[in-house]
Structures are given as structure tokens and as C-alpha cells.
Amino acid sequence: MTRVFIRLLICTTAIIGSAAAAAAGPSAQATAAPKPPTNDECLACHGDAGAVRANGTPVAVKAAEFAASIHGAVGLACVDCHADLARGAEFPHADKLKPAQCVTCHGKAVAAYDTGVHAQARRSGKNLTAATCVDCHGAHDIKPSTDPESRIHHSRLLDTCGRCHGDEEIIKRGNIKIGNVVGLFRDSIHGKALIRSGLTVAPTCSDCHGSHDIRRKSDASSRVYRGTVPVTCGTCHEGIAREYWTSIHGAQVQKGSPLAPVCSSCHTAHEISRIDVEGWKVAVIKECGTCHEESIKTYRDTFHGQVTALGYSRVASCADCHGAHTIVPKADRRSMVNDANRVQTCKKCHAGATESFAQYDPHGDPSNRARNPFLFYTSQFMKMLLMGVFAFFGIHTGLWFVRGMQIKAAARLRGQGADDSTEDGR
């Protein structure tokens, strides 16, 4: 500490040295017009790795790092950002300066940031640790986003966002309701493509959320607002998005339906998996069932539904018959379950399917007399048969048991002990 103060003293002396040499006496300091310090002058103190404020917080700047940064490369002066000192000051300068004013040059980015969720959280006072410019971009070592070493390079942005959104402690402290999304994302198909396969086309956080103007999904102007999700996903998945907008769900979303599913309803947001994974194929059925309650109920009563309920996906689930992104009402000629297309749809699995085969009702409902009359009456008959048999033999067996026990007890009372009728002579 002492060493640092000595150095601060020396550099202060150096800065005022030239003025002091020209004139002596008390008037010399007053007449010297304060001049902004050059980078070298700043580094004379801040270049020391151990430079600290009086309270012990570090104020060191690595000269080489700054030189290698974009700001260093374009020749910015320290005082361009640390504007307090732009008009010069007495040294050592005040302990606490204003934060670097990025807005001076990056007006648009800062304006966008101000509309975003991070700025909101800070303004509302709910989360004073919400990210500002330096949290994502760094300070003296800022590199352009195209530089692989940049914190916001496509391959590194996930780690940068993950410093907060992948840290359980910070998530808890900042009351970030969405949870550890970076952790989830790492295991998703996008995350794996990005991290393991190194695919530059795989999306990272900013591709869906934007960068400076990240908004809540409840905000209608957000890229992840439910009605906008298909547009956002469609920037890469263009073909799928085009199909989707022609589907009944897409049309409903366009009309502003708050219920019709968007991409993330089925695929989730951060946990998107391959669609040929057994677990996903089985789990997504439930998603359809959140709205199509009747259909999932009847589906579960069929072989297809029973097998998938057990967790196996080799049989038909919703999308196999109805389609996924192209889904339209049955009456629509394009529908896979339209009478004109049913046989073809069945044939996807049942190669020998015929018109007659396709009369099978994959949503047969034994309690619906109008829809499935034969099934209804068979069900009624089976119910009566089961109840009749079990009622009759239940009584029969119960009475027999009581009578049998009575006889056994009587035999025991007569001192005959174990009745040897159950013995086989062995």
C-alpha cells in the first residue's frame, strides 16, 4: 500500500512538474490551466497492477490489454470515456469518478439498452446488479463482436450471459424467475450445436432475445413475445415458419389467439431437443392435450395412446397422423386425416392399410353412442358382464368362505384339529 502511495505521489509530481519548473510561488498552481492527462500519464499510476483506491478497491488498468482492444486500436484517450477528467483535474483526482459514458459514442446502443429488461430492473431498483455495458462487453479490453476473443463473440456470448443467467446464486439474489436458462440451453439441440459442434449458424442468446433491447416475453414488442416467436424462429427455420403460418395454429396466432401454440409451446424455449428422441416424442403429446382434452382422453384409450403413455414412441402420436407444422382442421382437403388422405396417413406405418382399415377410429370413445355406436353397445355389454360375474361370484365366494370357516371351527372344537381333507396322503 505504502509503495502505491509513493508511486501516486511521484506521478502527481510528474504531472505538475512542467508547470512548477516555469514558475515558483503560490501563484504558479493557480495560473496553470488544467490539461487532460494523456494515456501515458494515466497509466503512470493505473498501469501498476497493485493500484488501489484509498478504500482498497483496485483501479489498475492493463496497458497491453487496452492497446489490444478496439478502443485502443482506434486511439481513444482514457478521458474520452472517463469524461470527468476530460477538462483536466488536480491529481490525484477524486476517488470516485462517474462511470464511463458509453453513450457519448454509442448513443443508439444505449438508447436500445434503456428500453430493455436489464435497464428496467435497475431503474425499478429490484435488481441493482442487472447487467450494464461493461458486464457484457468488458471495460478496457473491449473487442469487436467479430473477434473470437470478444465476450460477445457468437461462440462466447453464452458464457457471458451465463455469468448471471447460469449462476444459481445470482439467479436467486436477482429474483430471475426464468431460472438457470443457460444451463438448460447448454443441453438443448441449439446449445450442443453451438458448443460441441462449433456451428456458427447455431443460435446463441442474442439471436432470439436481441442484444441491447432484450425485452420480457410478456412485452408485445419483444422478439420472444408469443405472437412473435414464430417470426423469431423463422429467421433461421424459414421453411417451417412458412408452413406454420398456413396451419390452423399459425392462423389463430396471427389473429391474436392467446391459446394457439407457437414454436416454443411444443419445443420449449431453452430445452429444445431433437424431435426423434423418444422422450420428446412422448412428452409432446401432453402439450397437445392441454387444449385438446377430449382428444387426448380418447387417444389414451387406444393402443397408440397406451403405448405412448408407457413411454414408448414407436406408435402413432398426435403429429404422426395430424401433422405438426401443417396441421389444419379435418374438413380441410389438405388435412392428413381428411377422408381423402386418411389411407395414405395410415400407410405411413401400416403399409397394407386400405379404405376399410382406415375406418378404425384412433379416438374411439366407448361412452359416445353417436360417434361409436358399436363400441358403445359392446362397452355396455362388457360392463354388465363383468359386474354380473364378479357380483355373483363375489357373493358365492364370500358365503362359501364363511361357511367353510364355520365348519373348520366346528371341527376344531370337536377336537379333530387339522382336517386332513387338504392333505393328499403325503
Next chain:
Amino acid sequence: MTSSTPASAASAPMTVTHYRRFERTDRLLHGFLMFSFLGLAFTGMPLLFSHELWAASLARIFGGFYAAGIIHRFCAIVMITVFVIHLSRIVQRLFIRRDLGVLWGPASMVPQPRDFFELIAHMRWFVGLGPQPRFEHFTYWEKFDYWAVFWGMGIIGGSGLVLWFPELFAHVLPGWLFNVAMLIHGEEALLAVGFIFTIHFFNGHLRPEKFPMDSVIFTGRVTVHEMLEERQDEYARLAKLGRIDELASAAAPRWVYTLGRSVGAVAVILGLIMVGLILFALLTK
């Protein structure tokens, strides 16, 4: 009567302690029937109760749903084979041996008026309104067991085949029948499993007179005591015809009892576990 029967006589070789009741082929067929029935029940119920937690676990025990499906079909082939052999034996008795007793009389499984009267009398005896009826070779509840399985074989087996080869059957059957076949297959299986694992087990093994087990289906023999106590009319008829001695035999070898009791115990325990699982599912629905 109990103390004076030959059953209490010292058992020596050739001493009549037992009467033969089931032929070896029938006992073997029943063995295969048991094996395949248990296999079918344990691989089929997970589907019928697929929403239950135990269903997925049970399917996993068999190596997953696909493996369970293969076991189910294998057991189905075994059971259908048992059924076909049984039918061919009846045909043989009827047409080759010209034994019309298959169709009527004491050796026949066909329900007859005395079965109805036996049922009434038995129920009256349950509640103390009359004496225990005298039974013949097959009692009414045994005939019910038989026909329940017979009907079940046809219904479950038939619907099962339709579901196994839907594309083939669709050439002659309308598609909506698969919905019906699916329903029948499941409901009838529930009836069969529920009936066999409770009523049949009780009638055969668990009722106080037989507890813990009646070995007759494994050994093929009943004790003289059992014959006299439980099938008085059969004994009387055979004695009158002078044919009772044709059925006389010694006890079955010890290993047959051991095997029968082991197999029977395993079957009863497995069956009751299945009943427990089904009841749990139905009650917590």
C-alpha cells in the same frame, strides 16, 4: 365317515389311497395354460393400465414395451396351441372314439339341469338352509371355470389375432371393428384375470377346505377321502357300475407334489399381486 375311510390306512405300494381324476395330457395342457396365462396377464395389463406408475415399471421388467409385446405374442401362440390341442382331443373323443359322453352326462362339461339344482342347493347350504349337495365328476363351478376360459379363449384369442394382424383382417372386416376388438380384448382380459386370480384360486385352492392348495391338477389324483367327501354321487355311480377300481391308484411321486406346490404357489402369489395392482389402479382412478 372321515375316520373310516381308506385314506387313513398306512400307505404301502399298491395300497389304494387315491383315485385318478385328470389325464396326464390334460394336466400338461393346464400347465401350459397357466404359464401362458400368467405371461399374457403380466405383459398385457401394463397396456390396459398404461397410466399407472406400476405399468411402466412392469413393462421395463420384461425389457420394455417391445419385448413385452413379443412375450405376449409368444404366450398367445402357446395358449392357442393348448386350445387347439384341447379341441382336437374333444373331436377325437367324439368322432373317433364315438364317446357321446362328451356331450351329455357326468363326464361332460356341458351344463345340465343338475348343475342348476346343485348351485341352488350349494347356496342354500352356504346359508344353513340345507345339507351340502352331493356332487358328480364336474361341479357347476368347475364347469363355469371351464366355459369362462373357453369363451375367453375364443373372444380374447380372436380379438387378439385381429389386433395382431389388422391389415390382414381389414380385407374382410370393417375398420371400426378394431375399436371393438381392442375394447373386448382388454375388458375380457380384465374379466379373465380378475376371475382366475380370485374366484378360481379361491374355488381351487384358497377356500378353507382346500387351503393352501389343491394339488389335483398337478398330480391328477384325489385322495379316497376327497372322493368320498366331495364327489359322493360320482363315487356311488362308479361303485355301482363296478368301475371305481379302474381309477384306483397310489399317491403320485413326491417330486410331483413338490413341483405342483411350488408352481401353484408361485402362480397364486403372482396372481394375487396382479389383482392387487389392478385393484389399486381402479380404486385410485
